[in-house]
Structure formats: structure tokens, C-alpha cells
Amino acid sequence: MIGLLALVSAAIFGGAAIYISVAEQPARMRLDEEAMLIQWKLAYARGYAMQASLAVIATLLGCMAWRQDPHAQWLIGAGLMFANWPFTLFVIMRINRQLLTAPTGEGGIRPLMRIWGRLHAVRSMLGAAGTIAFLVAQSRV
Numbered sequence: 001m002i003g004l005l006a007l008v009s010a011a012i013f014g015g016a017a018i019y020i021s022v023a024e025q026p027a028r029m030r031l032d033e034e035a036m037l038i039q040w041k042l043a044y045a046r047g048y049a050m051q052a053s054l055a056v057i058a059t060l061l062g063c064m065a066w067r068q069d070p071h072a073q074w075l076i077g078a079g080l081m082f083a084n085w086p087f088t089l090f091v092i093m094r095i096n097r098q099l100l101t102a103p104t105g106e107g108g109i110r111p112l113m114r115i116w117g118r119l120h121a122v123r124s125m126l127g128a129a130g131t132i133a134f135l136v137a138q139s140r141v
Contacts, residue, residue, distance in 0.1 A: 002068060006061035007134040010081055013054035014127030020047070021124040025117040034105045036113060041100065051123075055084040062134060071140055077133030080126050087126065092119045 024043065028036050062078030095116045102109050 002061055003065035003074065003134065003138050006058055006065050006074070006077065007131065007138050009054050009058040009061060010077060010127065010131040010134050013051060013058055013081065013084075014124065014131045016047070016051060016054070017120070017124040017127045021117070021121045025120065029110075029113065029117070033107050033109050037099065037102055037104055037109055040113065040116075044096065044100070051084075052088075055081050055127075058130060058134075062130075065134075065137065069137070069140070071137050073133045073137035073140075077130045077137060080130035080133060084123055084126050087122060092116070092123075095119060 020043075028039050028043075031039060058081040059078045062074050062081060066074035066078065095112060098112055099109065099116065102112075
């Protein structure tokens, strides 16, 4: 059951991250810069807590599943889900801070938002890869 919960939490994380990368971010990039920044700030405030929590939950559940079934795929999946934390803190957070403190209506944020979108796509890939690793491990059970 723990492995299944790890898989579900990773899939929710990955699905949300992919949605942001393939739907929300492209739509946001079509807005004028003021609306783009307002929308990003509102989405960020809600998405941060959800995705951070899901990454931690998937990591912990993956490690617990590995203790019950010492198959490497559980640890690989947990590692991929955990990797979202340092990647966010050490790579994306600099961009997040710049966007969060950017004054609305000042302009010039489109290049920064493009960079953010490319960096967020890495989180999507980590979430998808973690989900696949858990799926492979779960299929053995």
C-alpha cells in the first residue's frame, strides 16, 4: 500500500508540474507583462505549498516502500522526487525571488519568465521520471 501511495503522490506532483509546463506557462506567456506577472504571482502562491508537500510525501513514501521491498526502483524514484527540492532551492529560487519582488507594471520580465518556464520543465521531467520509477517498482509487487 505504501508503494502505491508513493506512486500516486508522485503522479499528482508530476501531473501538476506537466500541466504548468504545457498549459499554464504557454498561456501565461501570451499575456502582456503586467498580467503575466500578476498571474504568475497568484499561481506561485498556491502551487508552491502543494508541489513542495507532494515532493516530500512522495520521497518519504518511496523510502518507506524501499524498506518493505528493497528494489532499487523505489530509491531511484524517491531520489528523483527529492531532487526537486535542491533544484528548486538552488536553481529556480533565484528566479522566483526576482519575479516575486518585481513591481507590477514595470515591464521587462518576459525574458525572466521564459527562463523560469524552462527551469520548471526540469521539475516536470523529475516528477515524470519519479512516477515511472515508482510504477516500475510497483509493477513488481
